[in-house]
Amino acid sequence: MTQSCTYVIFGSTGNLSRVKLMPALYHLEAAGKIPEGTRILALGRRPWDRAHFASEAREWVQAKARGRLDEDIFERFAARLDYFQGDLNDSGMYPGLRDYIAGSHDFPDNIAFYMAISPAEFGIVVEQLHNAQLLEEQGGWKRVVIEKPFGYDLESAQALQRRIGRYLREDQVYRIDHYLGKGTVQNVLVFRFANTMMEPLWNRNYIDHIQITHSETLGVGSRAHFYDGAGAMRDMIQSHLLQLLALVAMEPPAAMDAESLRDEKVKVLKSVRRISPSAVHAHAFRAQYSEGLVGEEKVPGYLQEPNIPADSVNETYAALKLYIDNWRWRGVPIYLRTGKRMAEGQSMVSICFRHPPQQFFRGTQVERIRQNWVLLGIQPCECLRMEMTVKEPGLEMRTRQTSLDASLRNANDDLTDAYEELLLDVIDGDRSLFLRYDEVEYAWQVVDPVLRVWSMERDFIHTYPAGSWGPKESRRLFEKEEHEWRHSLTPEQK
């Protein structure tokens, strides 16, 4: 039986808390998943009290609730909420927080501290929690949930790890990558390891190349301060897309427990061929959106967005070609791509199989057999599709592409947000869907050489009109002339 705990949310009035954490906790309440006696202590600088925070939380939840907000459930949820006013940078705040928690009898001794704050503050907050003895485990466990990015590059990730490692054991640290909480991302494992059909084909002998795409129609929004220093490579590829790659490419784990799973993911990241500085241009591509049309709406370019410096060369689009140098994958190009203000918002993994060894149909109307694809739609469409070539009915020998569709969601299946699962896993002490430090470190090793070269090239960046699929120059990454970016989950009939 899961024990009750105190969820202390640092940064509780910020964007993440409004848009994700509070709605997710409310939905967990609705599903009856929050253990009896669990409390949520929101921390913020604003001079609010418990009642004020609850009324704000009500608005945030209402904006994101699936269906209508249920008053009875919200009342139950609000009864768990409390608010503590304090400034993270004030060392006097932490003993005050400790006394507040200790002074009330209804805060459980198991405490999860959630860092919904700026990455630059992770280290100092952990240190201060330690100094105020808030990490001591007499009476109950203490866990710390750290949002991404963990560090800014390899060196700063190592420094952050050294710092928090002084006060926390690895099993107390929950490094979130919310992508791992998405249903289809977990389904990659089920698809691969609960079905025997694919496994014999899942290697360099049958697979031509792999693409992993995350595109968004949104722009930088109100996150200029964070995003202009981070860019698409750090924001998406170092974390979410490399995690997806690890799941797609890993070996079957010895067991489905957290350590076995993470051991296998690390092996993939460790086997990714390092990109040397002279190879960066052949392996990585960056670009920035200029003004354009997203749907019907005319939107400004990145440089015209509020708080973006007029000479910024920060990338809003990044693409990367990688090779995994192991027995299963050697020689198979893997293309990762992400962008803001693209033509459509979607995430998918596209696996392209090799051509059949012989072109049997030469001399007929079938000039060239199309390749098979396996497509894993992550969002918005959660699906699994296999594309095959079949003969068209009729007297002529013509073919068409058809798609075998295993939809992952039935109309009445429950929808959940990635954060719901992850917030619950923290209470349950299940770290399978959180990143172990070595995963983060190897992921930085993959992107660091690219970031270093890009940081020196400050004069030029390609642009693409908002609402497009990115610059065609990104084709320079392709290993073969016939490779194309795959944008769609439906067969392209040519």
Ligand code: BG6
């Ligand atoms: C976040 C990035 O981690 O993931 C954002 O910081 C990005 O820039 C987001 O928009 C995408 O995740 P989702 O779940 O909204 O597709």
